Amino acid sequence: xxxxxxxxxxxxxxxxxxxxxxxxxxxxxxxxxxxxxxxxxxxxxxxxxxxxxxxxxxxxxxxxxxxxxxxxxxxxxxxxxxxxxxxxxxxxxxxxxxxxxxxxxxxxxxxxxxxxxxxxxxxxxxxxxxxxxxxxxxxxxxxxxxxxxxxxxxxxxxxxxxxxxxxxxxxxxxxxxxxxxxxxxxxxxxxxxxxxxxxxxxxxxxxxxxxxxxxxxxxxxxxxxxxxxxxxxxxxxxxxxxxxxxxxxxxxxxxxxxxxxxx
Amino acid sequence: xxxxxxxxxxxxxxxxxxxxxxxxxxxxxxxxxxxxxxxxxxxxxxxxxxxxxxxxxxxxxxxxxxxxxxxxxxxxxxxxxxxxxxxxxxxxxxxxxxxxxxxxxxxxxxxxxxxxxxxxxxxxxxxxxxxxxxxxxxxxxxxxxxxxxxxxxxxxxxxxxxxxxxxxxxxxxxxxxxxxxxxxxxxxxxxxxxxxxxxxxxxxxxxxxxxxxxxxxxxxxxxxxxxxxxxxxxxxxxxxxxxxxxxxxxxxxxxxx
Numbered sequence: 077x078x079x080x081x082x083x084x085x086x087x088x089x090x091x092x093x094x095x096x097x098x099x100x101x102x103x104x105x106x107x108x109x110x111x112x113x114x115x116x117x118x119x120x121x122x123x124x125x126x127x128x129x130x131x132x133x134x135x136x137x138x139x140x141x142x143x144x145x146x147x148x149x150x151x152x153x154x155x156x157x158x159x160x161x162x163x164x165x166x167x168x169x170x171x172x173x174x175x176x177x178x179x180x181x182x183x184x185x186x187x188x189x190x191x192x193x194x195x196x197x198x199x200x201x202x203x204x205x206x207x208x209x210x211x212x213x214x215x216x217x218x219x220x221x222x223x224x225x226x227x228x229x230x231x232x233x234x235x236x237x238x239x240x241x242x243x244x245x246x247x248x249x250x251x252x253x254x255x256x257x258x259x260x261x262x263x264x265x266x267x268x269x270x271x272x273x274x275x276x277x278x279x280x281x282x283x284x285x286x287x288x289x290x291x292x293x294x295x296x297x298x299x300x301x302x303x304x305x306x307x308x309x310x311x312x313x314x315x316x317x318x319x320x321x322x323x324x325x326x327x328x329x330x331x332x333x334x335x336x337x338x339x
Numbered sequence: 340x341x342x343x344x345x346x347x348x349x350x351x352x353x354x355x356x357x358x359x360x361x362x363x364x365x366x367x368x369x370x371x372x373x374x375x376x377x378x379x380x381x382x383x384x385x386x387x388x389x390x391x392x393x394x395x396x397x398x399x400x401x402x403x404x405x406x407x408x409x410x411x412x413x414x415x416x417x418x419x420x421x422x423x424x425x426x427x428x429x430x431x432x433x434x435x436x437x438x439x440x441x442x443x444x445x446x447x448x449x450x451x452x453x454x455x456x457x458x459x460x461x462x463x464x465x466x467x468x469x470x471x472x473x474x475x476x477x478x479x480x481x482x483x484x485x486x487x488x489x490x491x492x493x494x495x496x497x498x499x500x501x502x503x504x505x506x507x508x509x510x511x512x513x514x515x516x517x518x519x520x521x522x523x524x525x526x527x528x529x530x531x532x533x534x535x536x537x538x539x540x541x542x543x544x545x546x547x548x549x550x551x552x553x554x555x556x557x558x559x560x561x562x563x564x565x566x567x568x569x570x571x572x573x574x575x576x577x578x579x580x581x582x583x584x585x586x587x588x589x590x591x592x593x594x595x596x
Contacts, residue, residue: 168428169428170427170428231441231443233439233440233441233442233443234443234444234445235443236403236408236437236439236443237437237438237439237442237443237444237512238443238445238456238459239408239431240406240408240431240435240436240437240443241431241433241436241456241457241458241459241460241512241515241516242430242431242432242433242459242460242516243430243456243459243460244430244459244464245428246464246467246468247459247464247467247468250467250468250470251445251448251452251456251459251467252445255445255447255448256445256446256447258447259447
């Protein structure tokens with residue numbers, strides 16, 4: 077259906093007005109403030125240089141802890157998400173099961189991992205365990221959704237073929253759905269881990285371990301040169317993990333499209 | 340043979356037992372457009388039944404009805420006297436093997452593992468979930484793959500195999516079920532003629548061991564060379580049902596009429 081003539085222009089004007097009103101409301105049309113902000117940013121940047129490497133040993137240790145939080149969190153999240161994603165798969169279960177499971181996953185996913193970390197700091201006390209649990213819970217919600225969507229996308233012919241041998245539902249999951257979705261599962265697991273490394277690097281803001289504790293501390297102490305060192309380290313690790321997961325993908329993924337028959 | 344004696348419900352036509360019986364089956368995905376309209380077919384052990392029809396004539400739907408993947412809205416489908424239709428998401432009858440058009444092999448699993456899938460109905464849930472297949476099943480799958488000429492590729496993942504090799508894996512999986520009926524959809528259409536002939540001779544071997552083979556095709560050459568029983572479907576209805584191979588003109592007429 078084509079929208080009526082001229083409606084595009086009307087929509088454009090409406091959006092522009094909404095943007096201007098929003099800018100004014102949040103104080104970004106205050107020219108003096110913008111200029112002041114730019115000057116402050118300049119000073120902030122200047123204070124960052126040169127980065128001070130003296131804290132590198134401490135930061136390296138915190139970085140290892142950050143990766144551990146992400147790793148443990150991803151692992152626990154995955155272990156919980158896999159069975160739930162299968163329960164949410166319409167190939168295996170009816171809407172009476174898939175509906176509530178999807179709702180739980182959506183609920184868990186709505187809350188950011190940083191907030192879950194606060195909850196777990198209250199529950200298990202300050203430190204990386206709270207961070208890992210926060211990451212795990214968020215991963216559960218997010219991975220659960222990614223996984224059941226991948227399971228839904230499994231070639232229906234494979235499902236039919238394996239059902240046809242007289243397989244039970246559990247066998248169908250084990251021999252058709254999970255192995256057929258292996259590519260997607262691995263890709264999502266790597267994506268989740270990369271995401272969680274970034275999420276874990278701010279867990280320290282709420283006392284849940286990792287390099288975030290130092291990031292926040294350096295900001296509060298106005299030690300921007302130390303902050304830059306920490307940021308560079310984080311960036312380096314993120315790039316490294318990105319590369320490593322690309323390598324893993326190349327090594328373990330099987331080709332999606334089969335070669336031409338008779339080849 | 341044994342099963343036939345134990346089951347008095349088996350239909351006996353002269354000396355010939357009917358293993359698969361489709362009686363007046365109707366099916367429509369959308370109520371207003373029936374795809375299979377009152378089809379009746381009997382398939383006997385040792386025979387290769389070929390279902391011919393243009394695309395959209397209901398061949399694939401008919402095979403899925405025979406497997407119990409679809410449930411007829413009228414009429415019924417019986418295998419050795421038992422209805423094949425299972426409750427939604429329930430277990431299907433392993434005595435009917437089904438090879439879909441694209442074979443339905445699990446690409447990340449090896450040829451061996453795919454063959455072993457055929458044994459799942461005989462293996463308990465817990466050991467199969469742990470991938471602990473009983474030794475006799477493994478031995479049998481290995482022997483079967485060897486007999487089908489791909490013993491040396493048993494450990495290769497399916498995605499690394501050629502088209503003909505995959506067909507053999509699909510046959511191995513089907514035979515692991517100890518099937519009484521083997522359903523195959525457009526089985527050798529994608530193969531070169533030489534490989535196709537090899538694969539068909541393997542299917543003939545299965546029929547020789549007493550399996551009722553039912554396959555769809557649209558290739559007259561395949562029908563001429565391998566069919567014992569020909570059924571032509573036209574717009575969901577049987578327009579020809581003949582034992583032996585009718586001449587090409589009769590078939591063409593049945594396809595078009």
